[in-house]
Amino acid sequence: MFFKQKRQKKAINRIFVQRKVKFVSLEKVKRITFIFEVTEDDNLEAVKFLISYATDKKIEYHGIAINLGKDTSSEAILGHGIKLITKKNLSMIGVPDPSLVSGFINDPSDLFIDFSKNYSFTGEFLSLSSLSTFKVGRHTPEPNPYDLVITNNTEKDSALDFVKSAFFYLKTITPL
Numbered sequence: 001m002f003f004k005q006k007r008q009k010k011a012i013n014r015i016f017v018q019r020k021v022k023f024v025s026l027e028k029v030k031r032i033t034f035i036f037e038v039t040e041d042d043n044l045e046a047v048k049f050l051i052s053y054a055t056d057k058k059i060e061y062h063g064i065a066i067n068l069g070k071d072t073s074s075e076a077i078l079g080h081g082i083k084l085i086t087k088k089n090l091s092m093i094g095v096p097d098p099s100l101v102s103g104f105i106n107d108p109s110d111l112f113i114d115f116s117k118n119y120s121f122t123g124e125f126l127s128l129s130s131l132s133t134f135k136v137g138r139h140t141p142e143p144n145p146y147d148l149v150i151t152n153n154t155e156k157d158s159a160l161d162f163v164k165s166a167f168f169y170l171k172t173i174t175p176l
Contacts, residue, residue, distance in 0.1 A: 007093045008121050012143075015128045019108070021147055022133040026170035029110040031060045035126050036115035036159070038067040038084075043115045046159035050113070051079065053167070062104055064096075066122050085122065094121040105129045113166060114138065114146070115159050136166045 032054055036043040047063065054061040063082040068090075078084055083104070089097045105126070112132030116123045119141055127135065127145040137146035138159075150165050152158075 004093055011093060011095055012124065012128060015125070017129060017131060019131045020133055023147070023173065024110040024134050024170075025174065026111075026167055029059055029170075031062075031107075031109040032111045032113065033104060033109040033130060033132055034061070034063045034113040034115065035123055036063065036065055037118075037120060037123070038065050039069045040115070040117055040159065042159045046115060046163045047082075049160055050163055051081075062107075062109070064101065064104055064126060066116075066120065068120070068122070090122060095125055096122060101126065101129075106131065108132060110134065111170070112136065113163070115162065117157065117159070136170075138162055 032050070034047070034050065036047055038044070047065075051061060053059075061081050065078055065082055065084045067084060067086050083100060085096050085100060089100055091097075108131040110133055112127070112130050112135040114123060114127050114135070114137040117138050119139060124141050124145065127137065128143070130145075134148070135146045136148045136150065138150060140146070140149050148166070148169065150162055150169070152161055152165070
């Protein structure tokens, strides 16, 4: 276990992404990228809400679903614009297959959302590698890849509430 964590830390330290951090109001977002853990119960409802919003506003979206469990039923739920990463697509330490995520990482977006409530090396790797101009997350790993972290201290702490809070902040905050 220690060996794996040491290699993961080296992989994280090797990530160097030069991106321009810029707050973008929700009305001006043209492309959204997001990642979520399929095994977290409430993420699918929040993703459906996000996709519905993006479709209504004609915003391009791309997502990556991370399924590190044994359940394979999640493939049927995923729609257009969402790729699934399973254990088969990961290296020994958890780095995703570059051919699967290269477009997601290399194509800049206006907004990146990480739905993950808990730490996941694969999620952190994707978050740090993303070229998105503004990143929103629910937890704070070190190094923190997010520009805005929204936490909800209630017991419910649902992913849907997280997305609605993120949208609220992105609508009400006006850039200088």
